[in-house]
Amino acid sequence: MxxxxxxxxxxxxxxxxxxxxxxxxxxxxxxxxxxxxxxxxxxxxxxxxxxxxxxxxxxxxxxxxxxxxxxxxxxxxxxxxxxxxxxxxxxxxxxxxxxxxxxxxxxxxxxxxxxxxxxxxxxxxxxxxxxxxxxxxxxxxxxxxxxxxxxxxxxxxxxxxxxxxxxxxxxxxxxxxxxxxxxxxxxxxxxxxxxxxxxxxxxxxxxxxxxxxxxxxxxxxxxxxxxxxxxxxxxxxxxxxxxxxxxxxxxxxxxxxxxxxxxxxxxxxxxxxxxxxxxxSNTLALDEAKRQAEGLGYVALILSAAVCGDIGHVAALYCQLIRLLCLGFAGLGEGPLGNEVRGNLLQLAAELDIPGLNLAEFLQALQGLGPEKPVCILAGGETTVRLRGSGKGGRNQELALRVGLGLHRAQGAEASSPLGRCEIIFLSGGTDGQDGPTGAAGAFCSPELVDEAFQEGLDAEAFLSNNDSYTFFSHFQRGRHLLVTGLTGTNVMDIQAVLIRPRDRS
Ligand SMILES: Nc1ncnc2c1ncn2[C@@H]1O[C@H](COP(=O)(O)OP(=O)(O)OP(=O)(O)O)[C@@H](O)[C@H]1O
Ligand SMILES: O=C(O)[C@H](O)CO
Structure with missing residues (x-):
C-alpha cells in the first residue's frame, strides 16, 4: 500500500x-x-x-x-x-x-x-x-x-x-x-x-x-x-x-x-x-488512528489534539517537523542542521502556544526513534485562517497546500536535501467531511506537489494567496489529492497525519 x-x-x-x-x-x-x-x-x-x-x-x-x-x-x-x-x-x-x-x-x-x-x-x-x-x-x-x-x-x-x-x-x-x-x-x-x-x-x-x-x-x-x-x-x-x-x-x-x-x-x-x-473527541479519534498506524507497521506518535492558531505558523511547524524526521532517517538528526530545525520548532511552538503541548518532550521521543520503521505523526485541532482572497477553500486544504509549498521551498534551499531521500505524505481533513464551503474534507500533499502542479500550468502560490485551495486541488491531477469522504455525521474538529519512510524501503 x-x-x-x-x-x-x-x-x-x-x-x-x-x-x-x-x-x-x-x-x-x-x-x-x-x-x-x-x-x-x-x-x-x-x-x-x-x-x-x-x-x-x-x-x-x-x-x-x-x-x-x-x-x-x-x-x-x-x-x-x-x-x-x-x-x-x-x-x-x-x-x-x-x-x-x-x-x-x-x-x-x-x-x-x-x-x-x-x-x-x-x-x-x-x-x-x-x-x-x-x-x-x-x-x-x-x-x-x-x-x-x-x-x-x-x-x-x-x-x-x-x-x-x-x-x-x-x-x-x-x-x-x-x-x-x-x-x-x-x-x-x-x-x-x-x-x-x-x-x-x-x-x-x-x-x-x-x-x-x-x-x-x-x-x-x-x-x-x-x-x-x-x-x-x-x-x-x-x-x-x-x-x-x-x-x-x-x-x-x-x-x-x-x-x-x-x-x-x-x-x-x-x-x-x-x-x-x-x-x-479528537483525542479518541487520534488514539484509534495511532492504533491502526501501529498495526500497519509504523512507529506512531500523537503530537497534540489541540493544534490551533494561525494556519501559516501551523504549516511551518509541520514543515520543520517533517524536515527533522527526514534528517533523522538520514542519520543527521543530531548534527548542526538537526539542532537548527529543533530550535525553529521550539520557537514556532512558543509562538503558537498550543494548550498542553510539551514540544521539548515530544522531540526527545522523536530522537529516541530508530531508523528501522516508517514514522507516523498524528495531530488534531482547528487552525485559524484569515481570509484575504476571494477563492474557494477550507482550513484543511489550505494547510495541505501551505505544507506542500513549505516543503518545496525547504527542498530548494538545501543542496542534497534529506527530504528527497524520504517518501512523505501529509494529510489534513475535517472529521465532519466538509472543509469550509467545499465538497471535500481536506487534502493530501507531498514535497513534489508544487513542481508537479507547475508542469500542469498551476501556480500553487498564486492559488494560496487567493485562499483558493479547493480550486487548486480540484484541478491538480484531476482532484487526486483531494480528500473526499462525504458528510460523516460526526464532528471532532480536524485531523492531520504525517507519514514518512526512507525511499529505499518503499
Ligand atoms: N476560501 C477559504 N480558504 C480557507 N479557509 C476558508 C475559506 N473559506 C472559509 N474558510 C474557513 O472555513 C471555516 C468554516 O467552515 P466550516 O463550516 O467547515 O467551519 P467549521 O468551524 O469546521 O464548522 P464546524 O465547527 O461546524 O465543523 C472557517 O474557519 C473559515 O475560515
Ligand atoms: O455549538 C457550539 O457552541 C460550538 O459548536 C462549540 O461547541
Whole structure:
C-alpha cells in the first residue's frame, strides 16, 4: 500500500470511531431483564420506562437514532433540535442509520439555518425546556450534545429578543471572538445554556453524552454547556463585550439582563443530579488512528489534539517537523542542521502556544526513534485562517497546500536535501467531511506537489494567496489529492497525519 492509502485508511478509522452508532454503543448499555439498568461509562442508573431524551447539535440525529435502538421501550419521549435540511441530506447521502425509524418516539425539529439561531430553533428549545421542566425525581433525562448545539438551543432570557441575541452573536463572531468568548456571552444571556437545562430538569437524573468539537473538551463551552456548571461570571461576559467594543451598543434588553444577573453566585449550585460524559473527541479519534498506524507497521506518535492558531505558523511547524524526521532517517538528526530545525520548532511552538503541548518532550521521543520503521505523526485541532482572497477553500486544504509549498521551498534551499531521500505524505481533513464551503474534507500533499502542479500550468502560490485551495486541488491531477469522504455525521474538529519512510524501503 502507498503512504497515501495508509493515510486515508488512518483518517477513515479515526472518523469511524467517533461516528454516532459505535460511539453510543461504547458509552451506553441496557442491562438486566428483571430490574434493568442503564450502564453509562461504568455508572449504573435504574430504568423502568422512565427515560426521556433531548438533544441539540449537528451530529445529534445519528446519536438519537443509535440511542433509541439501545433504549427500546424504556424511552418514553424525546425531542432533538438539529440543523435545517439534515434529514433530507442524510437520506440523499444514503446514511439511513443516522435517521430515526418511522414511529420513533423522538420528535425532530430542524432549524438554525447557516448555524444561526432562528424561530425554528427557538421552537425546538421551547419544546426541550417544557419537557425538562415536567420531569420528576423518578425520571432520567438523557441529553445528547454536539457541536452546533448553541445555535440550536436558543432561549434568550426575557426581555431579550431572539433577533437581538442573534445580532450580538454575529457581531462577536465577525470581530473574531473565539468560541470560548462567544459562548461565555451566550451562557450569560440564555435560560438553558450555562447549566440552565440541568437546573430545569431537577429533580430528574440528568445524563449528558457529549461529542466534543472544542479544543480541550471543556464541558461548559461545548454547545455553551447546558448541563455543566459554568466557570464564568457576568464579569467575564462584560469583559468579552468590552474587548470587542460592544459595550456601548448593547440593546436595552441585554443591559437589563446583565445588570440584574448576580455578579457572583450566592451559593454554589448543586449539580449532583447531573453526569456529564464526553463520549467522542479528537483525542479518541487520534488514539484509534495511532492504533491502526501501529498495526500497519509504523512507529506512531500523537503530537497534540489541540493544534490551533494561525494556519501559516501551523504549516511551518509541520514543515520543520517533517524536515527533522527526514534528517533523522538520514542519520543527521543530531548534527548542526538537526539542532537548527529543533530550535525553529521550539520557537514556532512558543509562538503558537498550543494548550498542553510539551514540544521539548515530544522531540526527545522523536530522537529516541530508530531508523528501522516508517514514522507516523498524528495531530488534531482547528487552525485559524484569515481570509484575504476571494477563492474557494477550507482550513484543511489550505494547510495541505501551505505544507506542500513549505516543503518545496525547504527542498530548494538545501543542496542534497534529506527530504528527497524520504517518501512523505501529509494529510489534513475535517472529521465532519466538509472543509469550509467545499465538497471535500481536506487534502493530501507531498514535497513534489508544487513542481508537479507547475508542469500542469498551476501556480500553487498564486492559488494560496487567493485562499483558493479547493480550486487548486480540484484541478491538480484531476482532484487526486483531494480528500473526499462525504458528510460523516460526526464532528471532532480536524485531523492531520504525517507519514514518512526512507525511499529505499518503499
Ligand atoms: N476560501 C477559504 N480558504 C480557507 N479557509 C476558508 C475559506 N473559506 C472559509 N474558510 C474557513 O472555513 C471555516 C468554516 O467552515 P466550516 O463550516 O467547515 O467551519 P467549521 O468551524 O469546521 O464548522 P464546524 O465547527 O461546524 O465543523 C472557517 O474557519 C473559515 O475560515
Ligand atoms: O455549538 C457550539 O457552541 C460550538 O459548536 C462549540 O461547541
Amino acid at each position: 502507498s503512504l497515501r492509502e495508509h493515510a486515508l485508511s488512518l483518517f477513515r478509522s479515526a472518523v469511524g470511531t467517533v461516528r454516532p452508532a459505535p460511539m453510543l454503543k461504547r458509552a451506553v448499555k441496557l442491562q438486566g431483564d428483571g430490574c434493568p439498568q442503564l450502564i453509562v461509562k461504568g455508572r449504573a442508573f435504574p430504568v423502568k420506562r422512565n427515560l426521556y431524551l433531548v438533544g441539540f447539535g449537528k451530529a445529534v440525529l445519528g446519536m438519537a437514532a443509535a440511542a433509541e435502538e439501545i433504549l427500546g421501550d424504556h424511552l418514553i419521549r424525546g425531542i432533538v433540535s438539529v440543523p435545517l435540511g439534515i434529514q433530507e441530506s442524510l437520506q440523499r447521502a444514503g446514511m439511513q442509520e443516522m435517521l430515526l425509524k418511522p414511529h420513533s418516539r423522538i420528535q425532530v425539529i430542524e432549524g438554525a439555518k447557516n448555524n444561526l439561531p432562528d424561530p425554528e430553533a427557538l421552537r425546538g428549545a421551547g419544546a426541550i425546556q417544557e419537557l425538562a421542566q415536567g420531569l420528576t425525581a423518578d425520571d432520567l433525562l438523557l441529553v445528547l450534545i454536539s457541536g452546533g448545539g448553541s445555535a440550536l438551543l436558543p432561549a434568550p432570557i426575557p426581555p431579550i429578543l431572539l433577533e437581538e441575541k442573534e445580532k450580538l452573536t454575529k457581531m462577536l463572531a465577525s470581530r473574531g471572538a473565539a468560541i470560548q468568548e462567544l459562548n461565555t456571552v451566550r451562557k450569560t444571556l440564555s435560560l438553558l445554556k450555562g447549566g440552565g437545562l440541568a437546573r430545569l430538569a431537577y429533580p430528574a437524573q440528568v445524563v449528558s453524552l457529549i461529542l466534543s468539537d472544542v479544543i480541550g473538551d471543556p464541558l461548559d463551552i461545548i454547545a455553551s454547556g447546558p448541563t455543566a456548571a459554568s466557570s464564568h461570571s457576568v464579569q467575564d461576559c462584560l469583559q468579552v463585550l468590552a474587548k470587542y467594543n460592544l459595550l456601548q451598543s448593547l440593546p436595552k434588553s441585554v443591559e437589563t439582563v446583565l445588570s440584574s444577573s448576580p455578579t457572583t453566585r450566592a451559593t454554589p449550585e448543586d449539580y449532583s443530579h447531573v453526569c456529564n460524559i464526553i463520549i467522542g
